[in-house]
Amino acid sequence: MKIGPLNHVGIAVPNLEEAMENYRTLYGATEFVQPFVMEAQGVRVAFVNLPNSQIELIEPYGEKSPIRNFLEKNPKGGQHHVCFEVDSVADAINDAAAEGASVIGEPRIGAHGTLMIFIHPKHSNGVLIELMEPAKH
Ligand SMILES: CC[C@@H](C(=O)O)C(=O)SCCNC(=O)CCNC(=O)[C@H](O)C(C)(C)COP(=O)(O)OP(=O)(O)OC[C@H]1O[C@@H](n2cnc3c(N)ncnc32)[C@H](O)[C@@H]1OP(=O)(O)O
Numbered sequence: 183m184k185i186g187p188l189n190h191v192g193i194a195v196p197n198l199e200e201a202m203e204n205y206r207t208l209y210g211a212t213e214f215v216q217p218f219v220m221e222a223q224g225v226r227v228a229f230v231n232l233p234n235s236q237i238e239l240i241e242p243y244g245e246k247s248p249i250r251n252f253l254e255k256n257p258k259g260g261q262h263h264v265c266f267e268v269d270s271v272a273d274a275i276n277d278a279a280a281e282g283a284s285v286i287g288e289p290r291i292g293a294h295g296t297l298m299i300f301i302h303p304k305h306s307n308g309v310l311i312e313l314m315e316p317a318k319h
Pocket residue numbers: 192220223225227238240248249251252261262263265286291292293294298300302303308309310312
């Protein structure tokens with residue numbers, strides 16, 4: 183596998199609006215993608231747009247949200263995952279398997295409308311890795 187650009191850093195937060203306000207007032211962020219629900223992913227999402235990347239703010243949505251345990255352990259929120267672009271998620275899954283790394287579940291359509299998959303943090307020094315195909319402009 184060969185990872186490409188860093189697409190986003192995922193931050194789990196208890197409240198999206200408060201987190202966005204923090205990025206606006208403390209860090210001077212001016213460009214945001216307003217909150218929207220991704221029911222199949224069990225999250226509400228907003229983005230802080232940066233010149234070279236994005237901060238993905240995620241809030242639990244629904245009882246089975248995959249970030250609910252994380253937020254119970256980190257009630258004020260915390261860095262949750264990093265996402266790199268790959269040319270092909272299908273190829274990345276095969277390449278990861280060849281290296282003995284399992285992916286979590288099946289590929290899904292992510293917040294950018296393209297395929298993505300997660301690799302468990304146990305395979306990457308305790309960091310949850312998301313791999314996504316880049317959005318086509
Ligand atoms: C917005 C859509 C999409 C996009 O397009 O960008 C997204 O990013 S969605 C983001 C949310 N979705 C996901 O994270 C899906 C994949 N994640 C999962 O399936 C789960 O979060 C998990 C990684 C399998 C963990 O599940 P959980 O129920 O929390 O398991 P445990 O509580 O038992 O934890 C096991 C183990 O793993 C450690 N852990 C959990 N989460 C993280 C994390 N984000 N980063 C690092 N480590 C994590 C946890 O502390 C446990 O460790 P040990 O105690 O040492 O066993």
